[in-house]
Amino acid sequence: MPAKVVVVGSLNMDLVTRAPRLPRGGETLIGQSFATVSGGKGANQAVAAARLGAQVAMVGCVGSDAYGRELREALLAEQIDCQALSTVEGSSGVALIVVDDHSQNAIVIVAGANGALTPPVVDQFDAVLQAADVLICQLEVPYDTVGHVLRRGRELGKTVILNPAPASGALPVDWYGSIDYLIPNESEAAALSGLPVESLETAKAAASQLIAMGAGKVIITLGAEGSLFANGQGFQHFPAPRVTAVDTTAAGDTFVGGFAAALAGGSNEVEAIRFGQVAAALSVTRAGAQPSIPRLSDVQGFSAP
Numbered sequence: 667m668p669a670k671v672v673v674v675g676s677l678n679m680d681l682v683t684r685a686p687r688l689p690r691g692g693e694t695l696i697g698q699s700f701a702t703v704s705g706g707k708g709a710n711q712a713v714a715a716a717r718l719g720a721q722v723a724m725v726g727c728v729g730s731d732a733y734g735r736e737l738r739e740a741l742l743a744e745q746i747d748c749q750a751l752s753t754v755e756g757s758s759g760v761a762l763i764v765v766d767d768h769s770q771n772a773i774v775i776v777a778g779a780n781g782a783l784t785p786p787v788v789d790q791f792d793a794v795l796q797a798a799d800v801l802i803c804q805l806e807v808p809y810d811t812v813g814h815v816l817r818r819g820r821e822l823g824k825t826v827i828l829n830p831a832p833a834s835g836a837l838p839v840d841w842y843g844s845i846d847y848l849i850p851n852e853s854e855a856a857a858l859s860g861l862p863v864e865s866l867e868t869a870k871a872a873a874s875q876l877i878a879m880g881a882g883k884v885i886i887t888l889g890a891e892g893s894l895f896a897n898g899q900g901f902q903h904f905p906a907p908r909v910t911a912v913d914t915t916a917a918g919d920t921f922v923g924g925f926a927a928a929l930a931g932g933s934n935e936v937e938a939i940r941f942g943q944v945a946a947a948l949s950v951t952r953a954g955a956q957p958s959i960p961r962l963s964d965v966q967g968f969s970a971p
């Protein structure tokens with residue numbers, strides 16, 4: 667039986683337009699395409715972990731609309747356990763995404779049903795948390811819920827991963843002691859640490875600061891520059907596999923899901939980071955959030971160009 671990854675987090679329907687560049691304030695641009703794609707950081711990480719070899723359960727909320735049905739079906743199609751996925755009256759979460767010709771994106775999310783994932787709702791599914799080997803949270807559901815789940819994960823002795831995305835400022839300090847792996851990108855690491863992250867050296871300073879704040883281990887994802895691992899004793903930089911990027915949406919989610927699946931499956935941290943990086947590199951070669959996430963056979967068959 668594959669190891670169990672439990673994701674507590676968001677599901678969004680992504681409304682994705684492609685345009686030559688990202689619009690400026692007040693500007694109307696003519697786009698090239700439009701698609702609705704299943705996404706949300708929590709759901710993307712659940713799909714990544716499932717496609718990459720883990721048995722996965724999702725704890726979250728969708729709305730009573732057509733998007734909610736589609737978001738649930740997308741997870742069920744990956745054999746993800748949805749017994750802890752509640753349907754609440756109203757709209758599902760949505761993300762308005764513009765992707766430009768340089769494969770960069772800009773995203774605005776509206777929480778919708780994700781806002782209904784409160785601590786009492788999570789508590790109804792405590793048995794699901796208890797069955798986890800690895801527990802993953804992000805920040806697209808209420809902060810109270812994230813703090814509650816991190817503490818519960820620590821109490822239960824689970825491996826706890828926080829992907830602090832999106833982050834605009836410091837996290838509650840009492841969260842840090844419950845986090846085994848904190849996985850921010852550069853801007854999130856800067857927001858959390860209060861330090862600029864613009865190079866490998868500044869990333870090291872931010873990672874040290876986050877460990878001093880109480881995080882167990884920190885992995886800062888650096889986009890095309892790979893990732894930086896810090897454990898309080900030292901640092902290791904992992905360069906990213908070189909690929910031609912089409913769309914970076916969900917690359918971070920693919921890394922987190924892949925890292926968690928590998929860790930849960932018995933890989934050590936170094937193996938899990940390399941595995942997550944290959945998965946994330948493959949995801950940027952394809953468009954969309956969940957459609958871009960590779961399968962285990964894709965990662966196993968990958969050889970650097």
Ligand code: RIB
Pocket residue numbers: 678679680704705706707710760761773775806915916917918919955
């Ligand atoms: O990380 C990518 C995700 O961010 C998208 O799928 C979108 O839903 C937003 O949550």
